[in-house]
Each structure stands twice: as C-alpha cells, then as structure tokens.
Amino acid sequence: MLAIVITRRELLSSMVAVSASAVLPDLSFAQARSSDLRINADRLRHSLEELSVFGRPAGGTFSDGVSRVAFTDADFAGRNYAMQLMRAFGMEPRIDPAANIFGLRPGSAHNLKPILFGSHIDSVPSGGNFDGDLGSMSAIEVMHTLKEHGVTTRHPLQMVIWTDEENTFAGSGSAAGVLQPADLSRVRIGISLAEGLRKVGGNPTRLAEARLSPGAFHCYLELHIEQGGILYKANVPIGVVEGIVSIDEYDVEIRGFANHAGTTPMKERHNALLAAAKLIEVVQEVVTREPGRQVGTVGRLQVFPNAPNVVPGLVKHSIELRDLSEETIARLGNEIQKRAQEIARDTGTEIIMEKAEHDAPAGADLEMQAKIEVAATELGLKTMRLPSGAGHDAQMMAKIGPIGMIFVPSVDGISHSPKEFTRWQDCANGANVLLRTILLIDRATP
Amino acid sequence: MLAIVITRRELLSSMVAVSASAVLPDLSFAQARSSDLRINADRLRHSLEELSVFGRPAGGTFSDGVSRVAFTDADFAGRNYAMQLMRAFGMEPRIDPAANIFGLRPGSAHNLKPILFGSHIDSVPSGGNFDGDLGSMSAIEVMHTLKEHGVTTRHPLQMVIWTDEENTFAGSGSAAGVLQPADLSRVRIGISLAEGLRKVGGNPTRLAEARLSPGAFHCYLELHIEQGGILYKANVPIGVVEGIVSIDEYDVEIRGFANHAGTTPMKERHNALLAAAKLIEVVQEVVTREPGRQVGTVGRLQVFPNAPNVVPGLVKHSIELRDLSEETIARLGNEIQKRAQEIARDTGTEIIMEKAEHDAPAGADLEMQAKIEVAATELGLKTMRLPSGAGHDAQMMAKIGPIGMIFVPSVDGISHSPKEFTRWQDCANGANVLLRTILLIDRATP
Numbered sequence: 001m002l003a004i005v006i007t008r009r010e011l012l013s014s015m016v017a018v019s020a021s022a023v024l025p026d027l028s029f030a031q032a033r034s035s036d037l038r039i040n041a042d043r044l045r046h047s048l049e050e051l052s053v054f055g056r057p058a059g060g061t062f063s064d065g066v067s068r069v070a071f072t073d074a075d076f077a078g079r080n081y082a083m084q085l086m087r088a089f090g091m092e093p094r095i096d097p098a099a100n101i102f103g104l105r106p107g108s109a110h111n112l113k114p115i116l117f118g119s120h121i122d123s124v125p126s127g128g129n130f131d132g133d134l135g136s137m138s139a140i141e142v143m144h145t146l147k148e149h150g151v152t153t154r155h156p157l158q159m160v161i162w163t164d165e166e167n168t169f170a171g172s173g174s175a176a177g178v179l180q181p182a183d184l185s186r187v188r189i190g191i192s193l194a195e196g197l198r199k200v201g202g203n204p205t206r207l208a209e210a211r212l213s214p215g216a217f218h219c220y221l222e223l224h225i226e227q228g229g230i231l232y233k234a235n236v237p238i239g240v241v242e243g244i245v246s247i248d249e250y251d252v253e254i255r256g257f258a259n260h261a262g263t264t265p266m267k268e269r270h271n272a273l274l275a276a277a278k279l280i281e282v283v284q285e286v287v288t289r290e291p292g293r294q295v296g297t298v299g300r301l302q303v304f305p306n307a308p309n310v311v312p313g314l315v316k317h318s319i320e321l322r323d324l325s326e327e328t329i330a331r332l333g334n335e336i337q338k339r340a341q342e343i344a345r346d347t348g349t350e351i352i353m354e355k356a357e358h359d360a361p362a363g364a365d366l367e368m369q370a371k372i373e374v375a376a377t378e379l380g381l382k383t384m385r386l387p388s389g390a391g392h393d394a395q396m397m398a399k400i401g402p403i404g405m406i407f408v409p410s411v412d413g414i415s416h417s418p419k420e421f422t423r424w425q426d427c428a429n430g431a432n433v434l435l436r437t438i439l440l441i442d443r444a445t446p
Numbered sequence: 447m448l449a450i451v452i453t454r455r456e457l458l459s460s461m462v463a464v465s466a467s468a469v470l471p472d473l474s475f476a477q478a479r480s481s482d483l484r485i486n487a488d489r490l491r492h493s494l495e496e497l498s499v500f501g502r503p504a505g506g507t508f509s510d511g512v513s514r515v516a517f518t519d520a521d522f523a524g525r526n527y528a529m530q531l532m533r534a535f536g537m538e539p540r541i542d543p544a545a546n547i548f549g550l551r552p553g554s555a556h557n558l559k560p561i562l563f564g565s566h567i568d569s570v571p572s573g574g575n576f577d578g579d580l581g582s583m584s585a586i587e588v589m590h591t592l593k594e595h596g597v598t599t600r601h602p603l604q605m606v607i608w609t610d611e612e613n614t615f616a617g618s619g620s621a622a623g624v625l626q627p628a629d630l631s632r633v634r635i636g637i638s639l640a641e642g643l644r645k646v647g648g649n650p651t652r653l654a655e656a657r658l659s660p661g662a663f664h665c666y667l668e669l670h671i672e673q674g675g676i677l678y679k680a681n682v683p684i685g686v687v688e689g690i691v692s693i694d695e696y697d698v699e700i701r702g703f704a705n706h707a708g709t710t711p712m713k714e715r716h717n718a719l720l721a722a723a724k725l726i727e728v729v730q731e732v733v734t735r736e737p738g739r740q741v742g743t744v745g746r747l748q749v750f751p752n753a754p755n756v757v758p759g760l761v762k763h764s765i766e767l768r769d770l771s772e773e774t775i776a777r778l779g780n781e782i783q784k785r786a787q788e789i790a791r792d793t794g795t796e797i798i799m800e801k802a803e804h805d806a807p808a809g810a811d812l813e814m815q816a817k818i819e820v821a822a823t824e825l826g827l828k829t830m831r832l833p834s835g836a837g838h839d840a841q842m843m844a845k846i847g848p849i850g851m852i853f854v855p856s857v858d859g860i861s862h863s864p865k866e867f868t869r870w871q872d873c874a875n876g877a878n879v880l881l882r883t884i885l886l887i888d889r890a891t892p
Contacts, residue, residue, distance in 0.1 A: 227706050245708060258863070268675060280720060296712075299755060303746065309745060312744075415709065
C-alpha cells in the first residue's frame with residue numbers, strides 16, 4: 001500500500017525544494033513500481049459476470065448474452081450495479097444531466113486537466129457481455145487498482161460510463177454538444193429520450209450543463225472489444241485504433257409499379273425489387289473493386305406490398321458506406337448514385353437515393369496511439385494499428401479533445417450477438433494496457 | 447315477354463309428336479330471337495355500383511376501390527346485397543355448407559345437367575370493383591334477362607357466387623373436393639376458416655355435402671376481367687381463355703451470418719441479402735431467356751435482422767413460377783435451384799429452396815373456347831386466345847368438368863388495386879358473350 005506519486009518536474013520544483021538528483025531516484029522508483037502495477041484480472045472478470053445478470057434472458061447463463069437497452073429496467077439496474085462497485089472502494093459516483101456516470105480520482109497537480117476514460121454499459125437487443133461493458137468495468141478496475149496500491153497520478157483521473165451509446169449517443173453526444181434539444185422528443189422502446197434520461201437520473205431540462213468545453217480534459221481513452229475479426233484472425237492481442245471511420249448512410253426508395261405476378265408479362269413489369277437486386281450488387285461491386293478497408297452494406301430492405309403473387313411496386317432500403325476517409329465514401333456514394341440512375345432506366349423504375357446521415361471520421365491522436373503501443377510493448381503484448389469500423393463514444397470526444405482507443409480481439413469477430421466473446425486474458429490485457437497508457441500519459445506531461 | 451324455348455331434338459321427339467318441319471321453324475325462330483337477346487347494360491352497371499358500397503373506404507367513391515375480404519362484415523353485406531338482387535326477380539338463393547350462393551333456373555329438359563356459371567364477390571384488401579364482381583353481377587344479370595324475356599333453356603341454369611376466392615378458394619375448393627378438413631382451422635383476419643364460413647351462412651361440419659361429383663354439371667363458365675394488359679394493349683374486347691396457368695411457389699431461405707456492418711471486412715462477410723440479390727437476378731434471367739409466356743416473380747422478401755448497420759444474416763423470400771405448361775415451370779425451377787447452389791458457394795451462404803405449393807394447370811375445354819368465339823363473333827366482337835396468369839374458381843371446376851372462361855380488358859392491365867377498371871361497354875360485352883355462349887351451348891347439346 002505504498003503511495004506512489006507520479007510527479008512532474010515543474011510541480012516538484014515549484015512545490016518542494018529538492019535537488020535534481022533527489023528527484024530522479026523518486027521518478028525511477030515510481031516508474032519501476034508503475035511498471036509492475038497490474039489490474040486484478042479475477043476481479044475484472046467477476047464484475048463483468050456480475051454485470052451480465054442485468055438484462056440476461058430469463059433462465060439463461062452468461063453465454064446467452066444480454067439485452068440491456070438504454071433506459072430499460074435492465075439498464076437502470078446495471079447502472080446501479082456499476083455505481084455500487086465504485087462506492088465499494090470509496091469512489092462517489094456523480095450523475096450529470098445527460099445521466100452519464102462519472103467517478104473522479106484527484107491528481108496531485110491541481111492545474112492539470114483530467115485524463116478521461118470509460119465506455120458504456122447499454123447494449124443492443126440480444127447483444128453480448130463485452131461491447132461497452134469491458135471498457136466500463138476496466139475503468140472501474142483501473143481506479144480500484146490505483147486506489148488499493150495507493151497510486152496518485154499528477155492528472156486527476158475521471159472515469160465515465162456514457163448513457164445510451166447504442167442508439168442515440170445521448171451521453172457522449174451531450175458532452176460533445178452534438179445532441180440537439182429536438183432529439184429529446186425522439187421516442188424509442190415506448191418512451192422519449194427525455195423520459196429515458198429522467199428515468200436513469202438525468203435532467204433533460206439542464207442538458208446543456210452536461211456539455212464539456214473543448215479542452216475540458218487532457219485526453220480521452222477508451223478500451224473496447226474490436227467487434228470485428230481482424231485482431232483475432234491475426235492473433236494480435238492489442239489493437240491501436242487509428243480512428244473511427246466516417247459513415248455515409250443513404251435512404252433509397254425505388255418506385256416501380258405493383259401488379260399481378262400472374263398476369264403481367266415480364267416485359268411489362270416495373271419491378272422495384274429487381275431494381276433493388278441490381279443496386280445491391282452494384283454497391284458490392286463499387287465498394288470492393290478498389291483496394292482499401294472501405295465497406296458498404298445494404299442492411300435494411302423492405303418490399304411493398306410484399307406478397308408472393310404481386311410484382312413489387314416499392315422497395316425502400318439503406319446503403320451505408322464507411323471508411324476512415326470521408327472523401328473515399330463520398331466518391332463511392334456518387335458512383336453508386338450514378339449507377340442507380342442507369343438501373344432505374346433499365347428497369348423502368350424511379351430510384352431516389354438521398355443521404356440520411358453523415359458521420360465525420362474521428363481520428364485518434366497520433367501521440368496517444370504511440371503511447372498505447374509503448375504501454376503494450378512494455379507489457380510484452382504485440383500491437384496492430386487498425387481503423388474502427390464501428391462507432392464509439394470516443395468519436396464524440398474526438399470533437400473536443402485528443403482521443404485514443406485500445407482494442408482487444410473478439411473471438412471470430414462476432415459482436416452485437418449473444419455469441420460475442422473476448423477471452424478473459426485478452427480482457428485483462430486490455431485493462432492493463434489502459435492502466436499503463438494512463439500512467440504513461442500522466443508521466444509524459446511536461 | 448314471349449317465351450322462347452330453346453329445344454333439343456331428342457326432347458321434342460320424345461315428348462311431343464311433331465314433324466321435323468314443325469320443329470325447324472321453332473328452332474330458327476328461337477335462334478333469331480336469342481340472337482337479339484341482350485343483357486341490360488345499365489342495370490349491370492347499376493348493380494356493380496351498388497355492390498361497390500360494401501367495403502368501400504370511408505368517405506370514398508366508386509373509384510376508391512373496395513376492401514371486401516371474405517368473411518368480413520363488408521363481405522357479409524355484399525353477399526346479402528347479391529341475394530337481394532336475385533330475389534328481386536324471383537330467384538331464391540340457396541347457400542350450401544361452403545357458403546356458396548346458388549341460384550337455379552330450371553330447364554325444359556329434365557334429364558340434362560345444369561350449365562353452371564358465376565364468379566366471386568370477395569376482394570383482396572384495397573382491391574377493385576371488377577375482379578369477381580363483374581362475373582357475379584353478370585351471372586345475375588343473365589338470369590334476370592332470361593327471366594324478363596321469358597326464355598327457358600333446355601339445360602337448367604345454375605348461377606353461383608363462390609366463397610373466398612381470393613385467399614382459400616373455400617367455396618369452389620369445397621365443390622371440387624380440394625379443401626381439406628385441416629384447412630378449416632386456418633386462421634386469417636382473426637378468425638378461422640370454419641368460423642368465417644359459419645358467419646356467412648355456411649356449415650363447416652357438413653362441408654363434404656358441398657362437394658360436386660364429377661359430371662354434376664354440363665360445363666362451367668366464368669366471365670372475369672383479365673387482370674393483365676394483353677387485351678387492353680391489343681384493343682381486343684373479348685379474351686378466350688386457353689387455360690389457367692400452373693403455379694409453382696417456392697420458399698427460399700438464405701442463411702448467411704449477421705455481423706457488424708462497420709467492422710466486418712467485405713471479404714469476411716456471409717451476406718444473405720447479397721445472395722438474395724443474385725438469386726432475384728437469376729430468376730429474371732432464367733425466366734426471360736427463352737420465348738414463351740412464362741413468368742417468374744420474387745414478390746415477398748424479408749431481411750433479418752434488417753438494420754442499416756448489420757450485414758444481413760438471413761433472408762427469406764418467395765419464388766413463384768407460372769405457365770400453362772407445368773413441365774416448363776418444373777424445368778425453370780430446377781435451373782434456378784441449380785444456380786442458387788452456385789450462388790450459395792460464391793457468397794458463403796446456405797440456400798434452401800423448397801417447393802411450397804404446386805397448382806396444376808387447368809385447361810379450358812376446346813369446345814367451350816370455340817363456342818365463346820362464335821358467340822363473340824356473332825356479337826361483332828373480336829377475340830383473342832390467351833392463358834390466364836391469375837388463378838380463378840374455374841380452375842377448381844376444371845377438376846370435375848369442362849370449363850370456359852371469358853375475359854374482358856382491364857384498363858392499363860391494372861388489377862388488385864383501387865385503380866382496377868373495366869370500361870362499362872366492355873363489361874356489357876362480356877355479359878352478352880356469357881349469355882350468348884350459354885345459349886349456344888344449350889342449343890348445341892344433341
């Protein structure tokens with residue numbers, strides 16, 4: 001329980017009169033000790049397993065996944081569990097108007113901005129027990145580890161569990177000033193976002209107070225499962241995220257003419273689903289014909305009137321394009337748009353393709369990427385740089401400060417599924433890299 | 447109000463002692479008179495307009511179409527209207543256990559089987575005012591015309607309004623012995639078929655009594671709108687149906703793997719919707735690459751989980767193939783099945799394509815086709831032979847006796863839509879051809 005104070009030269013020189021030689025042994029001692037510091041892997045696993053109960057299917061086990069959709073009773077219970085964990089080692093949680101849960105550990109240097117880190121604990125319906133949970137429970141575990149080892153950082157440490165990552169980014173979006181008052185009336189799972197926030201302790205009328213001004217934190221760090229199979233396939237334990245991809249989402253409406261499938265000759269048809277089929281293939285072709293990590297997906301599609309004996313008269317579907325480069329997806333979108341109009345001519349349909357959403361890319365800070373690599377290397381863990389194809393609270397934080405993200409492998413690349421799994425050793429590795437990166441950053445501040 | 451008795455030589459010779467010369471003038475007189483006989487076009491239009499009220503959208507007009515789904519209150523009211531029309535000129539309707547409405551007009555020759563004709567008055571949801579209604583109201587109109595002109599045929603004339611053509615063929619299917627007891631428990635629009643039959647006057651426990659034995663009728667005639675655009679486009683007022691096409695309906699299930707649309711590289715995907723898109727194009731290609739009137743349709747398609755940001759893991763869709771030749775559609779189905787397995791290999795998916803339904807073709811009787819042509823020609827109306835791509839009660843009757851079908855043009859080929867329309871002159875033409883064909887058949891019996 002030795003207090004290891006990670007100090008800063010300026011602070012020391014301004015506060016205590018010591019010789020340079022007296023400072024150096026202290027630092028190297030602190031460095032040596034912080035190099036040995038490890039999170040408690042069993043305790044981390046235990047908290048992930050305990051959290052998994054909230055939203056677990058009736059009669060199920062850990063491997064049956066979780067439905068902890070934001071603002072449901074399961075979410076409320078999961079949040080209470082997290083706050084109970086924090087209180088257990090003396091950290092009093094604070095809930096802001098956006099219902100984000102914060103936990104502060106003061107630093108020794110009062111003029112430094114906090115290092116912010118965390119994730120979320122809400123899930124998609126029938127999701128897994130690692131998406132968000134790992135980063136959240138690891139943030140608590142890092143705080144607990146520092147507390148039990150009596151380590152005080154120079155920067156204040158601020159952990160956070162963001163509200164409703166999976167649907168609205170209500171928590172991190174409020175912090176970044178992105179959430180609009182109009183969003184509060186959006187209704188989902190039967191209640192508005194405003195009601196949802198109120199239910200879990202937020203205060204939608206004071207949402208503006210949840211906003212963090214640019215520069216409010218030193219940096220933001222998030223540990224998360226990859227939710228893809230790149231690390232798992234490459235057998236690399238630590239991913240260093242280069243950035244979170246830009247997303248263009250289009251709404252496509254294909255207007256043909258519904259008619260009797262028995263009496264309408266093939267040549268007389270204006271078949272909206274045939275046009276959609278051609279467009280789905282075009283999306284695949286345009287996205288894959290050039291090298292790169294860009295992806296394109298038609299994930300949602302509805303047919304009208306949707307009867308076996310009626311030529312489809314109307315099809316609505318999404319097209320989603322993602323890449324770190326927003327220029328790339330803009331160019332792909334234009335090419336698809338052009339090809340869509342050719343399909344419309346060929347099939348006697350009308351195709352309206354409109355951009356429904358644009359998420360700018362969120363680059364990870366290069367310094368932070370380097371720090372994560374150093375931390376992992378010091379822990380003997382191989383790393384790989386990769387983009388995040390999934391959205392994360394970190395992309396909101398990137399709007400107001402430098403961010404870094406640590407990925408750990410998802411077995412078989414599966415996520416948003418009860419089958420989502422990250423090996424316990426990988427979970428512990430990720431939490432240790434998070435801890436060590438925080439300490440490296442803290443130490444690196446001039 | 448002169449009674450015109452269309453007689454048969456055998457009957458005359460067996461019942462009354464007359465010379466051949468005495469018979470011939472009678473016949474030619476009768477022929478001359480029956481050639482002049484016309485239905486009342488205004489009355490037919492009036493009854494179609496009055497019937498259209500039952501199931502009309504609130505506040506709508508005739509051109510807003512009708513939702514008279516079988517067994518709904520609208521169907522019940524429409525049936526009552528039809529029976530009231532029959533009673534108005536002295537025809538007492540009879541309801542059989544399958545809730546079919548029959549109206550009998552005795553013939554002069556008691557050993558001849560009835561000439562059966564009619565259609566249905568139930569509609570699809572948001573359907574039109576001609577599909578079924580025209581044949582039903584024309585059947586009543588033919589009976590009314592014969593009554594007011596005092597014409598007695600040699601064959602008894604039996605008109606019929608069949609129950610629930612649009613969904614279960616409950617009426618004509620029971621008459622043909624096709625409906626199974628298990629079908630009675632099928633639930634639709636909230637009630638079982640048994641309950642539905644009971645609601646409109648049927649008796650499901652005695653359904654077997656609704657069955658007509660083969661040879662129970664001399665022939666079956668049905669006037670119907672084409673529900674396609676062939677006659678309308680060719681500007682031909684009367685279609686002579688060669689037969690009702692055979693239908694093969696397949697259920698297709700494409701099993702891929704649902705995964706995150708942002709984190710799953712294109713090459714790692716098992717995209718069920720991409721596979722479906724390729725299969726939809728294959729259906730189009732296989733069906734259209736050889737000459738003929740065969741059609742193929744993917745009309746119903748569902749995507750799971752159907753979210754913009756999830757690679758589709760499962761797609762279920764229908765494939766429906768139609769042609770007068772069941773060998774043709776069997777061959778096309780086999781070819782599509784083969785190509786589906788190639789697509790499965792190429793896309794890393796599993797494709798299960800299973801036949802869900804097979805309707806045998808129902809050929810129209812060649813003699814009856816010829817009679818319809820003669821009747822139309824005598825009325826100065828051009829004819830065209832064509833298959834019926836749509837199913838009709840006539841296909842059930844074809845299982846137990848010779849059938850003939852008369853088509854009239856649908857404007858722009860539109861049907862199963864509020865926009866369904868058949869010009870009033872075409873309606874009258876169809877009813878007159880029906881009347882004249884009945885009289886020709888009646889006269890032709892040796």
